[in-house]
Amino acid sequence: MHRKESDTRPVDVKKIRELLDANNGARIRTWLSLCSRCGLCAESCFFYLAHDRNPKLSPAYKFKATLGELYRRKGRVDRDFLYRCADIVWGECTTCKRCSMYCPFGIDVATLIATTRIILYSQGITPEGLARAVVNYRETGNQMGMSSEDFVDTCEWMAEESRDEIKGVTIPIDKVGAKYMYTVNPREPMFYPQDLAMAAKILTVAEEDWTMPSTGWDCTNLPMFAGDRALAGQVVRNMYEKAVALGVQAILITECGHAYRSALFEGPYLAGYPDGKPPVPIVHSVQLFYEYVRDGRIRIDPAKKLKEPVTYQDPCNVSRNGGLWEEGRKLVQFLAEDFRDMNPNREHNHCCGGGGGYIPMGPEYKARRMASGRVKAEQIRATGAKIVIAPCHNCFDQVSDLNKEYQLGVKVMSLKEILCELMVVPEKFQPELVEEEETD
Amino acid sequence: MYQKILFCADLYASSDYAFAAALDLAERSEAELIILHVLESRHRYSGHVITEDGETWAGPEVFEKLKKKLREYYLIRIEREDPQNVRVEVRAGIPWVEICRFARKEKVDLIVMGPYTIHDPKAPLDLEKPHLGHNAQEVSLRAPCQVSIVTSPKQRLALEKAGESPREKKRKRTQE
């Protein structure tokens, strides 16, 4: 991020100090003090590895140069310094949390980076793409600025289309007391509404009791990545409160990474629930789809199983930070004949480079995203897979881009689309044939 | 007959025949002709679009610039000085998704489009073997109305045999 010449606002040192103070709890104090500068974290970070082991990309360097400096100087910094920090905390970190697994003290660098983002945001600094999204969240409650009417209309459209293939598909809106309240990434209704159709088809065939809310349907949380902590909390509350109002048993999250992290792990704290638990249980699509296939609620046509070699992209926020790496893999075993795992995999898999707000940050960050994604590209290439399953929108887009950039020759697919292709549609859901008019 | 005809523009010669056909139909039916172009997004989900200025956000300036270009390219082919029933629209996203969404919302009666789009305008036209492109496929399968894929000028409307087109009539009148 280069300094905007027009940005001559003075630095609000008082505000920075307030935030530094508010966050100076036991964890942050201890982490900043304890880091013994051993350098073990460096090798865990894909930014470091992709850029020829540039030591300035080790997690310890990144947090020391930003939050460490802010505390050391007690907030007395100039705007140039803040822009340099911004360049690091948004341009060189996706908060994937891999480094905290490699640090002898278990220092949670992602939290330190996120705290820095909050401070920078308070000074009006955040990447443009995230700033646009924040405005949308504020005005309409969702990141794409889609109105409730448009959203419900899109749902109706998709339900209509789906009825051509599966009888009786509906997307029930605001059904009280349903088992699951399905929440989506607004990029789905906005850009690829077929995702809604696919989910509806799967849930119909599994004979699930579900509903789509007319508000609070956005499970994403870009303000969390932008550094707007208050808005991040509000966004999560919208979703929680709708779920409580509808009296559903659980919130179902679409195939999205950070939505799960937001809803289940960080959200309760952002939204002000002191015990750290969401008011309603949260279930991720990967888990539910796996259970459907495991329990036979969705049967896979064995003739249609994917024959080409397949690999599984562990989205950081579904696998490592979500705990669902085994479920994802077990589901893929049902869907593919030739499964090839990446190395490393499961909770130790590398970040693809598209998360933490990176893809929404926009085209101006693309070159960096492609450079740091080299690690993921090499991992994919090494598996020899032709299909990459990516149950996360940002991983999906990032791997698609990496595919073009590094000529990997792969096709990226989501679990929904594979399930829709492969699932056996029981007799009762087969669409009725249109009666042919008799011609003489 | 038709009240709203949607022509899917791609700014390349591959859809010019389709435009001629759409225009013809619109005039015969005295329908509204909507010229729609969809700025293609790079990814499925991110909303960054590919323009001649590179990859960028789909903002109002981008749309206005494109509308201007569309008007220049297509409106000159319409003989009438001040076309009343012609509208230019721009959207951004995945082309077939946006075309279907637009058609549904506007309750369009007919979609007219070319068979495929040329991604590299520098390559000569005939190197591309005739084929049905991804957008044409998806639109014909999913559209809420009839879809007409026009590939060559030989595909005239059968109505022509039935009588002269309004343009023919007008030309004869002016010649007198």
Add this chain to the structure above:
Amino acid sequence: MQAWYAFLTGPALWATFIIFLGGLGLRLAFLYGLSRERDRVFYNHMDWKWGLKSILHWLIPWGSTSMRLQPVFSFVFILFHVGLLAVPLFLSAHNILWDRAFGVSLWSMSDAWADALTITVLACGLFLFVRRLARPEVRILTTAWDYALLGLTLTPFVTGFLAYHQWGPYEWLMILHVLSAEILLILIPFTKLAHMVLFFFTRAFIGFEMGGRRGARAW
């Protein structure tokens, strides 16, 4: 000379231990107080099984993926810590002093073992020092203070070893030995050296956070 020595092993030693233990205690109490208010996440998801695993995997050589990526370094730093703790606690000379002063003492290792461990600590220390210079990702982080603390940590071992073998001016060495050890102990509560206690807390936290909440193995 005798006066200095008597001071260092008398009142100064008392003060040192009070500051060392009291300081650590105070730091822990302070952090505890802060945490009840600002670090609820530490308490909300406690899972002792995961906390313990998180700690244990990092106490044994090559117990974590990260250590296995740098096997020599991880072995050296564990060995370094073993010697660092074992020698001061189980040296017969120290235990004789405790016995003389309070009538209690710990088990003592043989002097041959103590020698071997001391040399090990020094060798490991040298390795760590060179590593800080040699590895770019470590060098960029290392400050003068890191080098100083490392040097300070090794000083009691060097001086103790030399004094025991009576190589060099005995009295000066003994004064330096006690003084450096006292400075080190006093500094522990206020620097990164407090990791001797805080390690267990931060590791427990990441065990709860990654393991307890997600089942992810933070090692």
